[in-house]
Amino acid sequence: MTKAERTRQFIIETTAPxxxxxxxxxxxxxxxxxxxxxxxxxxxxxxxxxxELAAAAFDYNLEKIRNGIVSRSLGLKDPxxxxxxxxxxxxxxxxxxxxxxxCPILNTATDCDDSNPMLYQRVRSALVEWxxxxxxxxxxxxxxxxxxxxxNPGEFAxxxxxxxxxxxxxxxxxxxxxxxxxxxxxxxxxxxxxxx
Amino acid sequence: MTKAERTRQFIIETTAPxxxxxxxxxxxxxxxxxxxxxxxxxxxxxxxxxxELAAAAFDYNLEKIRNGIVSRSLGLKDPxxxxxxxxxxxxxxxxxxxxxxxCPILNTATDCDDSNPMLYQRVRSALVEWxxxxxxxxxxxxxxxxxxxxxNPGEFAxxxxxxxxxxxxxxxxxxxxxxxxxxxxxxxxxxxxxxx
DNA sequence: CTAAAAATATACCGATTGGTATATTGTGAT
DNA sequence: ATCACAATATACCAATCGGTATATTTTTAG
Numbered sequence: 001m002t003k004a005e006r007t008r009q010f011i012i013e014t015t016a017p018x019x020x021x022x023x024x025x026x027x028x029x030x031x032x033x034x035x036x037x038x039x040x041x042x043x044x045x046x047x048x049x050x051x052e053l054a055a056a057a058f059d060y061n062l063e064k065i066r067n068g069i070v071s072r073s074l075g076l077k078d079p080x081x082x083x084x085x086x087x088x089x090x091x092x093x094x095x096x097x098x099x100x101x102x103c104p105i106l107n108t109a110t111d112c113d114d115s116n117p118m119l120y121q122r123v124r125s126a127l128v129e130w131x132x133x134x135x136x137x138x139x140x141x142x143x144x145x146x147x148x149x150x151x152n153p154g155e156f157a158x159x160x161x162x163x164x165x166x167x168x169x170x171x172x173x174x175x176x177x178x179x180x181x182x183x184x185x186x187x188x189x190x191x192x193x194x195x196x
Numbered sequence: 197m198t199k200a201e202r203t204r205q206f207i208i209e210t211t212a213p214x215x216x217x218x219x220x221x222x223x224x225x226x227x228x229x230x231x232x233x234x235x236x237x238x239x240x241x242x243x244x245x246x247x248e249l250a251a252a253a254f255d256y257n258l259e260k261i262r263n264g265i266v267s268r269s270l271g272l273k274d275p276x277x278x279x280x281x282x283x284x285x286x287x288x289x290x291x292x293x294x295x296x297x298x299c300p301i302l303n304t305a306t307d308c309d310d311s312n313p314m315l316y317q318r319v320r321s322a323l324v325e326w327x328x329x330x331x332x333x334x335x336x337x338x339x340x341x342x343x344x345x346x347x348n349p350g351e352f353a354x355x356x357x358x359x360x361x362x363x364x365x366x367x368x369x370x371x372x373x374x375x376x377x378x379x380x381x382x383x384x385x386x387x388x389x390x391x392x
Numbered sequence: 393c394t395a396a397a398a399a400t401a402t403a404c405c406g407a408t409t410g411g412t413a414t415a416t417t418g419t420g421a422t
Numbered sequence: 423a424t425c426a427c428a429a430t431a432t433a434c435c436a437a438t439c440g441g442t443a444t445a446t447t448t449t450t451a452g
Contacts, residue, residue: 003419004429021309026221029410040411042430050410102306109369110298110306113217127369158366158378165365166358173305173323182354199449200399225440236441238400246440 008046011036016057021101023111024054024119055118061104062126068093079141083134083160083191087184090164094177103168105130131157138194147194156190163187204242207232212253217297219307220250220315251314257300258322264289275337279330279356279387283380286360290373299364301326327353334390343390352386359383 001009014036019027029050032043047053072085090097097103108123138153140146164187167180197205210232215223225246228239243249268281286293293299304319334349336342360383363376 002428007429022311023219023221023307025219026309028408030408039431041414041432044411045429101309106365107306109365110303111219113222113297115218124369127366131366154374155378155381158363158375159359159382162359162362162366162375162379163355164362166360166362167354169302169305169361170323170327170354170358173320178350179354179358182351183358185351186355198398203399224438226438235401237402237444240441241399 004046007038007042011038011043011046011053012056012060015053016060017100019054019057020061020104020107023107024050024116025111027054051116051118055122058104058108058119058122061100062122065097065104079137079144079146080191080195082137084188086134086160086164087187090168090180091184094168094171094180097168098172102172103165106165106169127161131161134160141194145196148196151194156194159190160187200242203234203238207234207239207242207249208252208256211249212256213296215250215253216257216300216303219303220246220312221307223250247312247314251318254300254304254315254318257296258318261293261300275333275340275342276387276391278333280384282330282356282360283383286364286376287380290364290367290376293364294368298368299361302361302365323357327357330356337390341392344392347390352390355386356383 011032015027015032018031018035022031029040029043032053033039036043043053047056068089069085072089073082076082076085101107105123105126108119109127112120112123114120134157135153138147138151138156142149142151142153163183164180167183170179171177207228211223211228214227214231218227225236225239228249229235232239239249243252264285265281268285269278272278272281297303301319301322304315305323308316308319310316330353331349334343334347334352338345338347338349359379360376363379366375367373
């Protein structure tokens with residue numbers, strides 16, 4: 001890894017939580033130079049513009065979460081266990097997520113209007129991918145008779161994602177993990193109710 | 197209503213959807229003067245600063261939703277019906293809410309970091325009030341034996357709010373009402389399951 | 393109708409915004 | 423060690439930011 005690549009990575013890692021907590025408009029180049037102790041020249045030598053850095057920071061924030069899920073899912077066959085990975089993951093990392101500014105999907109989806117199509121497209125793709133993953137796990141579970149045939153995978157995924165995102169929002173805003181835990185409890189109940 | 201009061205109200209109503217969709221930082225005084233066709237002098241003659249206007253706009257956005265709920269709840273005694281008011285309300289006004297920039301609670305809670313304590317305090321209060329209302333309706337239902345005694349009002353309110361907020365987020369971001377409707381369906385099921 | 397007061401417009405302020413051209417420094421292969 | 427080039431720093435740009443002092447217009451009370 002060359003010097004420039006290391007610097008680029010350093011900038012991304014340093015500014016990712018800033019973008020996540022202050023938003024795209026709310027994060028200034030001064031914020032970035034202050035946090036990295038670098039100068040504008042260095043920032044713009046490594047990134048075309050603020051937009052490219054914001055996109056890289058979003059990708060980084062997202063990848064960290066995705067890695068957390070994927071690494072816990074390795075080798076799991078039982079769809080119930082795969083769904084519970086999310087429940088355990090968010091119960092475990094909630095404090096860390098809040099410290100890093102909250103859920104990047106929730107933040108970016110709310111922060112971005114159509115005036116920032118690059119970030120908006122990214123957050124839409126992330127949401128679709130997440131939805132499709134949960135949906136496909138449930139579909140698999142139905143097909144293999146882990147789950148009852150009346151189960152609607154798409155609706156289940158809607159409820160699943162919303163309870164997690166809504167729980168993070170409530171718990172972060174009200175500074176109380178209990179709200180998220182209530183939702184994770186409901187998810188556990190939902191899973192047990194569709195099991196054969 | 198004096199001229200100034202009318203102007204003040206006009207400014208609030210005109211800028212409320214702008215603040216809601218672009219956020220506090222993202223909304224500039226130029227945005228405000230452009231939308232109202234007024235000048236800075238007029239804006240600052242009616243509001244101490246941008247913060248005061250943002251707070252008034254948030255209050256206005258919130259009040260519109262609250263009025264929608266309250267007006268549909270008038271005279272209702274059955275707690276089941278009171279809870280269903282929310283379900284029907286969000287099914288009805290979803291498009292309007294999206295057009296106005298989304299749910300102000302969701303947007304403002306995400307937009308505000310601790311750097312804007314005035315707005316942050318407002319959104320927290322709104323969230324606490326909403327939570328308490330749902331919780332108290334369920335508590336009343338349990339006490340009057342509409343709902344089973346095993347029902348946990350606090351947890352129910354957590355799930356309830358999260359499903360609505362999460363559904364609005366998903367449906368707005370993915371531009372498909374279906375996600376919200378899935379959640380409203382689950383809320384209906386949750387209500388029927390706690391009924392005696 | 394008039395005069396005082398309130399509301400709005402104009403013109404400006406310093407600070408900060410994102411971005412760039414250029415100078416300086418640091419790196420790495422020979 | 424040197425030299426070419428990559429990487430970083432410095433200094434600057436026009437535009438915009440939130441905000442204000444003052445001039446002008448409009449409203450309102452007598």
